[in-house]
Amino acid sequence: MRDISLKVEPGELVVLVGPSGCGKTTTLRMVAGLEAVTAGEVRIAGRLVTGLPPRHRNVAMVFQNYALYAHMTVRANIGFGLKMAGMPKREIRGRVNQAADILGITELLDRKPRQLSGGQRQRVAMGRAIVREPAAFLMDEPLSNLDAKLRVEMRAEITNVHRRIGAPTLYVTHDQTEAMTMGDRVAILRQGALEQIGTPLELYERPVNVFVAGFIGSPAMNLLPATLDSSGDAWYASVGGSRLLIPTKTRAALQPFAGHDIVLGLRPEDFVSTEDLREGAHGVIQATVARAESLGSELLVYLTMNDATTLPLTVRLDRRAALQQGAPTRIGVDLQRLYFFDPKTGAAIR
Amino acid sequence: MTRCPAAQLLRVVAITGIGLWSLAPIGLGVATSLSTQADVQAVPARWLPRHAMLDAYRSLLGGTGDVRAGGTVSESGAFAHAMWNSASVTLMSTLSILCVAISAGYAFARLRFPGRGALFWAIVATTVVPVFTVVIALFGLMADAHLIDRKLGLVLVFVSTTTPLAMWLVCNNVKELPTEPEEAALIDGCTRWQAFWHVVLPQMRSGIAALSAIVMLSVWGEFLIPLMLTSTSASKPVTVLIPEYVGKYTTNYPLLAAAGVLALLPPAVVALILNRYIRGMLSGSS
Numbered sequence: 351m352r353d354i355s356l357k358v359e360p361g362e363l364v365v366l367v368g369p370s371g372c373g374k375t376t377t378l379r380m381v382a383g384l385e386a387v388t389a390g391e392v393r394i395a396g397r398l399v400t401g402l403p404p405r406h407r408n409v410a411m412v413f414q415n416y417a418l419y420a421h422m423t424v425r426a427n428i429g430f431g432l433k434m435a436g437m438p439k440r441e442i443r444g445r446v447n448q449a450a451d452i453l454g455i456t457e458l459l460d461r462k463p464r465q466l467s468g469g470q471r472q473r474v475a476m477g478r479a480i481v482r483e484p485a486a487f488l489m490d491e492p493l494s495n496l497d498a499k500l501r502v503e504m505r506a507e508i509t510n511v512h513r514r515i516g517a518p519t520l521y522v523t524h525d526q527t528e529a530m531t532m533g534d535r536v537a538i539l540r541q542g543a544l545e546q547i548g549t550p551l552e553l554y555e556r557p558v559n560v561f562v563a564g565f566i567g568s569p570a571m572n573l574l575p576a577t578l579d580s581s582g583d584a585w586y587a588s589v590g591g592s593r594l595l596i597p598t599k600t601r602a603a604l605q606p607f608a609g610h611d612i613v614l615g616l617r618p619e620d621f622v623s624t625e626d627l628r629e630g631a632h633g634v635i636q637a638t639v640a641r642a643e644s645l646g647s648e649l650l651v652y653l654t655m656n657d658a659t660t661l662p663l664t665v666r667l668d669r670r671a672a673l674q675q676g677a678p679t680r681i682g683v684d685l686q687r688l689y690f691f692d693p694k695t696g697a698a699i700r
Numbered sequence: 701m702t703r704c705p706a707a708q709l710l711r712v713v714a715i716t717g718i719g720l721w722s723l724a725p726i727g728l729g730v731a732t733s734l735s736t737q738a739d740v741q742a743v744p745a746r747w748l749p750r751h752a753m754l755d756a757y758r759s760l761l762g763g764t765g766d767v768r769a770g771g772t773v774s775e776s777g778a779f780a781h782a783m784w785n786s787a788s789v790t791l792m793s794t795l796s797i798l799c800v801a802i803s804a805g806y807a808f809a810r811l812r813f814p815g816r817g818a819l820f821w822a823i824v825a826t827t828v829v830p831v832f833t834v835v836i837a838l839f840g841l842m843a844d845a846h847l848i849d850r851k852l853g854l855v856l857v858f859v860s861t862t863t864p865l866a867m868w869l870v871c872n873n874v875k876e877l878p879t880e881p882e883e884a885a886l887i888d889g890c891t892r893w894q895a896f897w898h899v900v901l902p903q904m905r906s907g908i909a910a911l912s913a914i915v916m917l918s919v920w921g922e923f924l925i926p927l928m929l930t931s932t933s934a935s936k937p938v939t940v941l942i943p944e945y946v947g948k949y950t951t952n953y954p955l956l957a958a959a960g961v962l963a964l965l966p967p968a969v970v971a972l973i974l975n976r977y978i979r980g981m982l983s984g985s986s
Contacts, residue, residue: 384883404886411887417880421902430898431888478888 351376351542354390358486358518363509364547365521365533368565373542374522378488381520383407395485405434410479411488415495416471418463418478424450425459428477435482449481452511469500476508480515487512487519493528505532526566530554538562560613560696563689569618569650569664571689576614578607587614587688590655594633595685603699604690612699615689618650618664622682623671632682637663639673649673653681726964732957733757740953756958778933778941779959785930786920786937787966789851793858793919794912800863802908805870806896810882820871827864835928842929851935854926858919866911873907874900906977913974920967938963 351373358364366374379385381392383404391400399407410431419427426433428449429442437445450456453473463471472492479487492508493501509532512519523529529536530550537547538561546558550566557563563571576589578596585596585604594614596604604612622632637653640662644650649671653663656678665681673679690699728747732740733756735749760779808820838857839848847853877900885895901908923939930936942963945956 382883382887384886403891404883405889405891407887409887411884413880413884415878415880417878417884419881419885419899419902421905430885434889434894478884482888 351380354539354544356537356544356547358520360518361516362534363512363519363521363532365523365529365536366539367523367526367529367533367536368539368545370524371541372539374524374539375490376542377539378411378490378520378522381407381486382409382411382488408485409488410482410484410486411490412472412475412479412492414491416463416475418471418474420463423460423462424455424466424474424477427463427474428459428481431478431482445481446477449477452480452514453477453507468496469504472496472504473507476511480511483515484517487515487517489519489521491523492521494523494525501528508532526568530566536566538565556698556700557615557689558698560615560691560698563615563691563698567617567619569666572616572618572663572665573691574614574616574661574663575693576612578604578610578612580608587612587690589614590635590637590659590661591657592633592635592655594635594683594688596688597685600688600690600700607690607692607699611693613691613693613696615691616663616683617687617689618666620684620687621665621667622684623667623673624680624682625671626668627680627682631685633685633688635663635681635683636678637681638678639675642673642675644669653679726961729957729960729964732953733961735954737952737954756952756954757962759955760958760962779938779962781933782936782938782941783962785851785933785935786939786963789854789858789926789935789937790916790919790966792851792855793862794915796855796859797863797866797915797919798908798912800859801866801870801911802901802904804863805867806874806900808867809871809874810879811892823864824868827868831861831924835924838925839928848929849931849935853929854922854935854937857925857929858922861925862915862918866915869911869914870904870907873904873911877903909974909977913970913977916970917967 354377356364356377366377368374376385380387381394383392383399383402383406387400391398393399394407394409419430422430425446429446432442432445446459447456450459453476455470455473455477458466458470458474463474466474472495475492489508493504496504505528521528521532530553533550535547536550536553538545538553540561546553546562548556553562553566557566560573564573574589576587579586579588579593585601585608586593587596588594627634636656638656639651640654641652642649643652646669648669649667651665651667651671651673653665654660655663663681667673691697692699731748734752734754735746736753736755739746739749804823808816842848842853842857845853847856881899881903882895885899886892890898921939922937926935926937926940930940938959942956942959945952945959
């Protein structure tokens with residue numbers, strides 16, 4: 351891990367996201383005190399905790415596999431931290447009941463973890479965390495062992511519980527949908543380094559580099575090799591035999607790349623079909639339909655460009671778009687929403 | 701699954717054979733222990749006693765036995781004492797071995813400290829040293845420490861010979877346990893020791909049960925070390941006492957067999973009670 355600087359504000363939920371092996375879980379474990387920090391410091395609620403063992407950090411953690419105490423009942427699981435803290439039995443009972451009430455698991459309190467379903471175990475793990483009223487919550491891919499439907503449900507539930515409790519939360523996931531829907535801010539990690547941190551919309555609208563641009567958004571942004579042509583007043587990005595007019599606002603930043611290669615980023619959702627194409631607002635790309643998938647609400651179309659490069663292109667179109675497989679088509683792209691990247695460094699040009 | 705009848709037959713024959721092979725001597729022992737010396741020495745051999753009687757047991761445990769059981773042998777004190785010695789040494793050894801092996805095995809499995817690997821294998825390597833290569837040195841050592849003919853001496857030797865293997869098993873057992881519950885406990889406010897006590901140990905219950913059975917059985921059956929280190933009923937275990945019933949000119953077979961049967965009972969009970977766990981551990985799912 352290098353140069354990670356991250357601050358979670360009170361009441362905020364920050365999501366750490368990145369491909370596997372990027373160091374997001376390690377970061378979380380360093381905050382928890384389960385992993386030693388070789389350089390730098392960790393503060394929780396303003397208190398320096400870098401060298402402290404986990405028990406003195408006043409954090410709660412929810413693990414991917416729930417990490418419930420298999421030999422204890424749900425009640426004992428949730429109350430374990432309080433018992434360790436030496437809280438009187440009656441008070442523990444009250445707080446456990448309250449937490450169980452919030453999570454809707456009151457009727458499960460006397461069961462053992464093995465008698466519970468995945469979603470129920472997840473709730474117990476949450477209960478164990480919230481009952482202690484810690485200074486911060488740490489969640490390590492808490493939803494990845496659940497099926498798709500339950501995941502959506504628990505996503506909303508965790509967000510609700512977080513709003514209700516209001517403690518700062520650091521949430522690790524590899525699922526960008528989770529990151530975008532749950533995070534107040536999202537931090538993107540790659541190979542132990544922080545690539546970008548910002549609100550979900552910031553990451554989507556203004557990615558700092560190719561990696562973030564390709565990681566956020568589904569389907570992923572089309573990243574295409576292009577050349578920058580300037581013919582007098584008009585600047586064009588040439589890609590796969592098509593020329594896209596570059597809006598005047600971005601010309602200044604693109605100045606050093608005139609006549610050179612750049613990486614052009616096009617979001618699948620910024621395309622329109624031939625019928626909706628408006629000259630001036632949209633640039634035109636000539637391509638052939640390789641495959642079209644209907645998602646009901648929209649059409650996911652995979653194209654190849656009509657020149658020697660046959661670059662692949664993924665676009666999302668209105669569900670009424672009339673397209674034929676194998677047929678050449680003209681597809682429009684919103685010229686105000688072009689992304690440019692330096693082909694050498696991958697950094698965004700804007 | 702369809703089974704070939706021939707294979708089925710072979711299986712039955714094999715199982716019966718193995719069963720007979722291991723159980724027949726015990727059956728013979730029980731039969732002999734219920735016989736008289738005359739029955740045992742009858743020609744042609746008489747496998748079952750004409751009248752089953754408990755004289756041999758009586759003379760072992762209750763003092764004087766009947767002449768028919770092979771003469772009056774006043775062995776009562778000695779045998780009961782030896783049983784007590786065996787039981788107490790086994791119990792003390794097992795408890796000590798478990799304490800050391802569990803804490804050491806856990807430490808080797810979970811804690812990171814310099815020289816861990818080297819130390820671990822150095823300890824485990826001692827299990828390959830056969831006892832008979834060190835008996836002379838061991839005897840000298842125990843004599844110097846004034847531990848000859850004392851139960852403490854036996855316990856110490858058993859702890860040092862059996863702990864490495866036990867520790868190895870514990871270490872593997874702990875490595876198979878998920879680390880997250882432990883980490884959850886650490887975050888929940890436990891010290892390392894508390895996490896071990898409240899969370900790890902309960903998960904190891906079946907492994908520990910199996911391990912205690914294995915340790916108890918092996919300590920109970922020890923012969924060479926007690927033979928060398930014990931001389932009187934102060935510490936002599938039953939395994940060493942029984943061969944002494946073999947006389948130079950005559951041997952009281954019913955008595956010998958009865959002693960064998962009685963010595964067999966405690967380990968048999970342990971094995972029956974903990975059988976479930978032992979099977980679990982041997983098949984790798986504790």
